[in-house]
Structures are given as structure tokens and as C-alpha cells.
Amino acid sequence: MSDLPTGPAIAAVLYRPTPAHLDTLAGLAARAPAAYLYDNGGLGAVDRARLAAIPGLRLLGDGRNAGIATGLNAAAEAALADGRRHLLLLDQDATPGPDLPARLVAALERLAADGERVAVVGPQPRAGEGAHKPPRYPARPGVVPVGSLDPVDFLATTGSLIALDAFRAVGPFRDDFFIDGVDLEWCFRAWARGWSCWADRDTGIVHHVGGGTIRARFLPVAMPRQSLPRMATYLRNSVYAWRLAHVPWRWRLRQAAYLPLQAGLYWADSGYRPAVLARLGRGVLDGLRGRLGPPAGLG
Structure with missing residues (x-):
């Protein structure tokens, strides 16, 4: 057919x-x-x-x-x-x-x-x-x-x-x-x-992705505003992808420079709340350890 x-x-x-x-x-x-x-x-x-x-x-x-x-x-x-x-x-x-x-x-x-x-x-x-x-x-x-x-x-x-x-x-x-x-x-x-x-x-x-846009004050950088579980999952999967052989090194290096900036912008947009930084950090750690699957709190 x-x-x-x-x-x-x-x-x-x-x-x-x-x-x-x-x-x-x-x-x-x-x-x-x-x-x-x-x-x-x-x-x-x-x-x-x-x-x-x-x-x-x-x-x-x-x-x-x-x-x-x-x-x-x-x-x-x-x-x-x-x-x-x-x-x-x-x-x-x-x-x-x-x-x-x-x-x-x-x-x-x-x-x-x-x-x-x-x-x-x-x-x-x-x-x-x-x-x-x-x-x-x-x-x-x-x-x-x-x-x-x-x-x-x-x-x-x-x-x-x-x-x-x-x-x-x-x-x-x-x-x-x-x-x-x-x-x-x-x-x-x-x-x-x-x-x-x-x-x-x-x-x-x-x-469009997310519920608006987060923009850096002094840099030409913008990113979608998303829920905390979604952002932590994005960080997790991005970090985990570094270990995959089919992901090019040029992309891994770009992400290694860009992800900390994105995480910092997201944390600043949250009002520098410690709980937000902790959740983002757990996402990165899960990616490094290969802990994937359904993320907590996503619904």
C-alpha cells in the first residue's frame, strides 16, 4: 500500500x-x-x-x-x-x-x-x-x-x-x-x-518551544524558557550524548561550551534559587553516569 x-x-x-x-x-x-x-x-x-x-x-x-x-x-x-x-x-x-x-x-x-x-x-x-x-x-x-x-x-x-x-x-x-x-x-x-x-x-x-524566551543581558544568547524537569532532562541527555560514537566531536565541543552558559541563564532566570541549581546539577550527573529513562516530576 x-x-x-x-x-x-x-x-x-x-x-x-x-x-x-x-x-x-x-x-x-x-x-x-x-x-x-x-x-x-x-x-x-x-x-x-x-x-x-x-x-x-x-x-x-x-x-x-x-x-x-x-x-x-x-x-x-x-x-x-x-x-x-x-x-x-x-x-x-x-x-x-x-x-x-x-x-x-x-x-x-x-x-x-x-x-x-x-x-x-x-x-x-x-x-x-x-x-x-x-x-x-x-x-x-x-x-x-x-x-x-x-x-x-x-x-x-x-x-x-x-x-x-x-x-x-x-x-x-x-x-x-x-x-x-x-x-x-x-x-x-x-x-x-x-x-x-x-x-x-x-x-x-x-x-516554538517552552513558555517564552530567556535572553542574556550582555551576550547574543537566547534559549527557551521551560519547566525545571524539562531543562534538567535536556542537560542530562546532552551530556550523555557525548559518549555516543556517532555524535561528532565538533558538536560535543560546542555543547561543552554552551551548556554551562544555558544552565547559568536558566538559574539566573529562576532568581538564583539553590533548589534549581541542585536539580540542574543532578541532571548533569545523571548524564555522566548514564542514568536515563523517565525523568522525575515531568508528569
């Missing part, structure tokens, strides 16, 4: 979704050949019934927060079992335009026609209302752009189109990372196994 002319199958991991987000997903799912939605918590009985009534939509998960990686893996495995070729990944941090699926499929097919083994292609994040800081994707050294398509070290799962043959070859997202860094680690692993990751600078998506 191949993807229908209406576009690729879609997948989303739901965690306490807003009514507006569910409306967007329901509209996309109704136009897609298939949709796989994973309930990671907060989806009520009325909303489950509404989504289950959409033809071609499958609800996965039991409402417990198993982490975004588990949800994405379940959706990808279901799509593979259904014979799908591509899977468009969505979440609650982004607002996709109606033309996003078609544009990304066209980009992937263009790259494949040029001989690229494409693992994932995604849009360029744009800042929306509220001054949120969108993600930035570092360019992949030594690989030449193809028109508006830029080779990147990694890109967020949000709004990205995964080639499911690449998912089968590269392997699943890391469940023990739970949330932060699962896309970064997977993309580095894809490059190491002969697949490539691309961002289309002509295709945008409004994408």
Missing part, C-alpha cells in the same frame, strides 16, 4: 492538547490517507471519541506519559505495518500550513532523484507570536545544498517528513531519552549509517 495522492500519513504524540491543537490535527487527519495519534496523557473521552470517528485514524497509547520517543516509535511501526512509505510528524509546538505535506514530499522526492538516501526532510522553523525562540539547525559540513534544500546535522521532529525505509534501517528513537534530544541523536545516527537529513528554507513552520 503506497501513500495516496492526498499526501503522506501523519503522526502526532498528544500530551494535554489544547482544543485548537486538536482541531488542527483533526483537519489534517481527515485529509490524510492515514493518521496515527499517540495519547501520552490528557486526552479526554469526548476527544478520543471524536478522533476515533475520523476514517483512517488510529489512536495509540493508553494515556500514560511514556515519552515522545515511545509515541513516535509506535506510530512509525504502525505505519510500516500498514505499508506506508512516509510519515509526517507533528506535535503541539508548531502550526503547520495546509501545503506542508505536499511540499515536503516533493522535496524528498527531488533529493531522492539526485541520488540522496534521505532519512528526513523538514521545514525551516519561524518565530510566531510571543517572541518564542525557534530552533536553529546547524549545516552539515561537506555536503552541498540542493536548491533550497540544506543538509543539516539534525532537525526537530516537529513538522518533519520521515522516510520509513530509513526509520527501519536507522532504528527507533531512543526511548530512554524520553523527550529532549531524541531527534538530534536519531539524525546523527542516520548520518553515521549513510542516510541524510535536510531542511527546506523555502518551506516554513511556526515553531
